[in-house]
Amino acid sequence: xxxxxxxxxxxxxxxxxxxxxxxxxxxxxxxxxxxxxxxxxxxxxxxxxxxxxxxxxxxxxxxxxxxxxxxxxxxxxxxxxxxxxxxxxxxxxxxxxxxxxxxxxxxxxxxxxxxxxxxxxxxxxxxxxxxxxxxxxxxxxxxxxxxxxxxxxxxxxxxxxxxxxxxxxxxxxxxxxxxxxxxxxxxxxxxxxxxxxxxxxxxxxxxxxxxxxxxxxxxxxxxxxxxxxxxxxxxxxxxxxxxxxxxxxxxxxxxxxxxxxxxxxxxxxxx
Amino acid sequence: xxxxxxxxxxxxxxxxxxxxxxxxxxxxxxxxxxxxxxxxxxxxxxxxxxxxxxxxxxxxxxxxxxxxxxxxxxxxxxxxxxxxxxxxxxxxxxxxxxxxxxxxxxx
Numbered sequence: 001x002x003x004x005x006x007x008x009x010x011x012x013x014x015x016x017x018x019x020x021x022x023x024x025x026x027x028x029x030x031x032x033x034x035x036x037x038x039x040x041x042x043x044x045x046x047x048x049x050x051x052x053x054x055x056x057x058x059x060x061x062x063x064x065x066x067x068x069x070x071x072x073x074x075x076x077x078x079x080x081x082x083x084x085x086x087x088x089x090x091x092x093x094x095x096x097x098x099x100x101x102x103x104x105x106x107x108x109x110x111x112x113x114x115x116x117x118x119x120x121x122x123x124x125x126x127x128x129x130x131x132x133x134x135x136x137x138x139x140x141x142x143x144x145x146x147x148x149x150x151x152x153x154x155x156x157x158x159x160x161x162x163x164x165x166x167x168x169x170x171x172x173x174x175x176x177x178x179x180x181x182x183x184x185x186x187x188x189x190x191x192x193x194x195x196x197x198x199x200x201x202x203x204x205x206x207x208x209x210x211x212x213x214x215x216x217x218x219x220x221x222x223x224x225x226x227x228x229x230x231x232x233x234x235x236x237x238x239x240x241x242x243x244x245x246x247x248x249x250x251x252x253x254x255x256x257x258x259x260x261x262x263x264x265x266x267x268x269x270x271x
Numbered sequence: 272x273x274x275x276x277x278x279x280x281x282x283x284x285x286x287x288x289x290x291x292x293x294x295x296x297x298x299x300x301x302x303x304x305x306x307x308x309x310x311x312x313x314x315x316x317x318x319x320x321x322x323x324x325x326x327x328x329x330x331x332x333x334x335x336x337x338x339x340x341x342x343x344x345x346x347x348x349x350x351x352x353x354x355x356x357x358x359x360x361x362x363x364x365x366x367x368x369x370x371x372x373x374x375x376x377x378x
Contacts, residue, residue, distance in 0.1 A: 071302065
């Protein structure tokens with residue numbers, strides 16, 4: 001029998017652990033014993049043994065909030081034999097905020113966020129089946145009403161394929177509201193909006209009007225309806241549900257931890 | 272304000288999740304100590320109505336959701352998506368074949 005050469009991760013027809021050829025490793029072995037945090041000039045840093053954690057673009061990993069640093073350190077410390085990067089949502093969010101790989105300015109982020117309102121999930125209604133239309137009315141109307149009251153705007157909903165007609169004044173209100181958040185928090189907000197596919201649900205969550213579980217449920221209302229009718233498929237439905245919950249929870253926590261203490265905001269964050 | 276239930280329940284569940292992630296020395300982990308200190312400082316009880324307490328409770332509930340969902344997601348991933356491809360030997364074995372072997376090895 002020919003001996004397979006010791007396969008570097010991802011190379012060769014099939015590695016010793018049966019990994020697929022040519023796929024980049026989503027995991028690497030845990031190479032550190034201890035995780036700790038320390039306070040540096042730019043903020044709080046993460047130490048893996050004696051090494052300081054860096055971002056993918058090799059910048060020093062610093063965060064403005066101690067609680068956030070502790071949560072990130074916990075993510076690193078909870079990795080067992082392999083580091084599963086796809087479960088480390090807070091670390092990913094911090095890396096995005098530090099590196100800003102899409103190089104978007106604050107204005108661009110806000111614009112992207114408010115643009116979602118035009119196709120906001122909770123405003124986009126079906127007419128059939130009647131049970132689903134009813135469910136959407138009962139579950140989504142309250143959130144839309146809450147947003148209209150809270151921000152003193154008109155939003156409404158629509159069954160048209162073009163979606164709701166959002167007045168310019170409404171968009172302006174949200175633009176100026178979002179402008180009050182710093183750059184880091186905005187990255188988080190935009191992330192949550194992309195996950196939930198809804199600006200209204202995201203604001204409802206960030207304003208602590210609903211919990212993460214409720215926001216995710218409302219975002220997935222149609223899926224939940226179909227699951228009730230046709231049954232649940234664990235490896236697809238639950239898998240997606242858990243992933244969406246994890247990402248949304250991470251995004252929300254990130255926004256709140258980055259929006260605290262204004263003195264911290266001044267010194268440590270770029271706006 | 273979101274319907275969160277009893278703060279004590281959230282705290283207990285959160286500490287339990289941290290125990291799962293941290294392993295043996297969970298009580299010394301920074302997260303465990305931070306959460307306990309934060310709750311003690313705000314002395315979260317169901318009776319009092321205080322904005323800072325509610326914010327802390329919401330944060331704790333969100334962090335709990337994060338830890339729980341990551342754990343469940345990882346378990347589902349291991350169960351359903353973690354196995355990778357079968358080797359050529361295994362594939363052949365599925366239909367009862369064996370791969371041909373060259374005497375003396377290749378090359």
